[in-house]
Amino acid sequence: MIQVTDLQKAYNGVTVLNIPALTISKGESFGLVGNNGAGKTTFFRLILDLIEPTTGEVKIDDQCVMRNDAWKTSTGSFLDEGFLIDFLTPEEYFGFVGKLHHKSEGDIAVFLDAMKDFFNDEILGSKKLIRDLSKGNQKKIGIAAALIGDPNILILDEPFTALDPSSQIRLKRFLTDLQTRFNMTMLISSHDLNHITEVCKRIVVLEKGKMVKDLNTDSDTLKELEAYFAV
Amino acid sequence: MLILNLITQEWKKSYRAQGFYKNLAVSIMLGFFALYMAGIFLFLGFSLNEILEKANNKLNPMELFNGAMLYLMLFGLAIRFFMQQLNTFDLPPYQVLPIKRSLLINFLLLKPLTNPVNYFLLLVVVPFSIKSVIGYYSALVALRFVLSFIFMVWFNSLMASFLKRKFGSGLLTSILIFVILVGIFELEYLKIFSLFNLSKTIYNFYVLTPLGLVIPFLGVGAAFALNKWFFSQNYYPENFNRKIKGDKTVTANLSFLNRFGIIGELISLEIKLILRHKRTKSILYMSGFFLLYGLIFYTQKAYTNSNGMLFFVAMFMTGLLMLMFGQWLISWDSSHFDSLMTQNIPIRTYLNANYYLMIAFNIICFVLTTPYFFFGMRIVYIHLAAFIFNVGVNVYLLMYLATYNTRRIDLSKSSAMNYQGTTFKSFLIVVPIMLLPMLIVGTISTFFSPAAALWTLTLLGITGILFRKQLISICVNQFNRRKYKLAEGFREGE
Known part of the structure; x- marks a missing residue:
């Protein structure tokens, strides 16, 4: 569904994102976690063709997204108020x-x-x-x-922040429901480790632009993530 | 000193704004323009005495000037009402600090009086009073004359901000003011009621009686008190901001556009954008006044002799809305650019929608300027050529060049004299779009004939219309090349 090859983004010579290879298959719920500045939003913007990669490319349904309109029919996204x-x-x-x-x-x-x-x-x-x-x-x-x-693909950047507790719970239920009923592919980033492990079956940790962990969610994942982020 | 703190903080706010340094080129251009105007005003100030002496031999220059004073006041008030931005000092962050509220309000009210723009006309008044009033009367009278003018400026500034806060600057108020002004003129012209005589009597009294100046000073005090009263009535910012915000949700019925599919949707989106933002709305109102430009130029011998100049005016009027809004093409979508780029909108459709909107603007302006056809067949030909040139050439130029304007534009901030989002490039766009055709017409009509000049531009325009598909493709490619630069620029706040 989504294929990332050799994707790099640099600003003034400083690499902020570097993903050599990543494949997200159909129906996968893909969670992205990482501290501020880890490159989560940059990654999403690259998938949505809002910024130009320094090297590499992103493909959706085997079509490169750059300067292309085809992926727009099958992708729904919300990153911030600019949307x-x-x-x-x-x-x-x-x-x-x-x-x-x-x-x-x-x-x-x-x-x-x-x-x-x-x-x-x-x-x-x-x-x-x-x-x-x-x-x-x-x-x-x-x-x-x-x-x-x-959409076949849904991309959300920190969907849980700013929502009230009831809405957060509703949203979680809703997203799980979309996965089971429509087999929707999801890319979600969050700072809330609880929520993300509940909603996503696969979790990738970004640090300073690099993928440092790629986990399939199970009962130990939350502990592992908490241990990773503990200071 | 607390008030000194407030002043420095306001100052910091302006020079720490991100746009301040980026916009240096524009500031310099505006600076030159201001200097130029200052020069003209000074020159006028020194020659006003002779002009007025020649104009009327019954009244002396100061009496004539005093007669115009109430007119100046009314016009000043009207112009301020449209142009003066309310001093939006952010109250909330200060409201929670232990600062007396009345101090904040006084600061809010009196700060605009320190704006040098207010005193620009003194460049006329002071030289005039030195040269003329001292000559006819005395230095003391001259001083009073200048003071009476300054008091008027204060009164106007305070009154305008009160009226604007109280009544808001909607379309209805604007029309009302316009009607009142025209009405007063009419009364004067028909010799029913002369504001001139009233003004002369009042201001002569102010200036010639020792304590006459007390009255206008009390007027200033009254205007200040009115403002204070307004704030005492509306204690919370949400109350007095509500008036300014006004009734925004103009749910215009644009469903007729549905027929045109996605392009129609996008056009109705842009129309809503124009109707629901302060800045775009005020441009729309101002365009109404600009349509009257022809009355100035088409009636003057000096201009009608120059084909280039006439064509310039014709192109300006028939393409008015396109030129006014076209300079913001693409960048007026800056606040929701990400949305448009990720939604199911092919780039070609997006540009096509903008293209058709511009064409519609041109047609509207062309129709609105048809009354000028009464000035003769020459105007008809010039307007037609200008219209076809705008539709066939300038539209594409605007769409192509718009991709270079990567500054985010904040449309919610008011109105006239707002240069936010204006860059040096905005001025450069004028060269190919306005000056080049003017030059072409000027040269060809001098060496060949005016008809040849108009035909050249008309043929260029027709060619542009015929090759619409190809030309839009060029714009699409250009847009795709510049897309990331645009998205990045628009995401940066001020």
Whole structure:
């Protein structure tokens, strides 16, 4: 599904990310952990073709993502507020993204209805613009919009931060559900080791741009990670 | 001194802003422009006496000037209402500190008075009072004359910020102000009510009576008190910011665009972007005034003799919206650029949407400027040629050059005189787009004929329209080349 070969990103001669080879297969739930500056977001931005790799390439469905539009149909993503269009109301935004994926008004309504629990009645129907909503609600909108086009690949950067406890639990359930029902490939980064080990079956630890651990989640993983990050 | 601390912190805020050094080129250009204007104003100040002496032989120059004073005041107030940015001193971080609130408010209100822009007109007033008022009256009167002007500036500045905070600067208020101004002019013209005479009486009184200046000074005090009253009524920033924010959610019905698929969606997105941001909205209003440009140029012999100049004006008006918004093409999407790049939008579709939007702008402006056709067939031809040239050549140039503007633009900050996101490149774009065709028309019509010049540009335009696909492909390739630079630049805050 996603193939990374010889991927490097350097700013002014300083290498911030260096992944010689990595394959993420279909249906895999891939968790990325690491301290600030480890290169998590850089990696996601490279997959989404928002920054240019210094060397190497990323392939989605055997197509190089660089300067290509093909992967956009099958990939949903939310990294930060820059992925929202903040002068729209949530409804308008969902409508816009839905139309881009050739969804009808009815499809979008069905989708939003399924999101009702996750939104907790705070997002739809308020006529507020996205920029006037709280960070947590903005995050919910971003995650939902990433899913509206029935993507095969979902990329989320720290989806749990800024969410309230109930929403965090709902989101976890929701993500697991998407894996089992649609066999969706997921790439998720998080600072919360508990959450990530619950949601992801494979966990990669990045440190200073390098992959230092590649684990298949089992009952000992959480302990291993906690031991790794303990100072 | 606490107030000194506040002043230095404000100062630090401006020079520690990231854009400060990057924008040096623009600042220098603006500096030169300011110097140039200062020169003109000084020159005007020294020659105003002679001008006014010739203009009217019943009244002396100072009386004439005083007659204009209330007009200056009203115009000043109107201009400030549109242009003056409210001093948005961030209250919240200071509100929790042990600082007296009234001190903060006083600082907030009085700081704009220290802005040198306020006193620019003194470059006219002071030389005039030295040369003329001292000559006709005395040095004391001259001093009072200058002071009465300064008091007016203070009054205007305070009054404008009060009115703006109280009533907001929506479309309705703008129209109201416009109507009032035109109304006063009309009354003067029809000799029903003369603001000129009133102004002359009032200001002569201020200047010639020993204690006359007390009255305008009280006016300043009253304006200040009004502001204080406003803040006492609206204690919390959320209250007085609400007025400024106003009713943003203009749920314009743009569903007719649905028919055009993704391109239609993108165009309706851009239209919402224009309608829901302060900066874009004020540009839209200002464009209305710019459409009247022709009235100045088409009626003056000096300009109608020069084909190049006429073509420049025609191109400016028929391409007004395209030129106003086109300089922000792509970068106006800076705050949600990542979104557009990762959504299911092929780059070609994205650029096509921008292309059609620009074409629509051109058509709108062309239609709006058709009343100028009454100035004769010559104007009709020039407008047509300008329109076709804009649609066939300038659109692509703008789309191509827009990829070099990698500065993030903050559209939520107001309005006129806002140079945030303006770079040296923004000025450079003007050269190929405006000056080059002007030059072509000028040269060809001098050596051959005006008709040949217009035909040259029209044919260029038609060629551009015919090769639309290929030219957009060039823009797409260029966009793909610059994509990462754009994304990176837009992610950097100010």
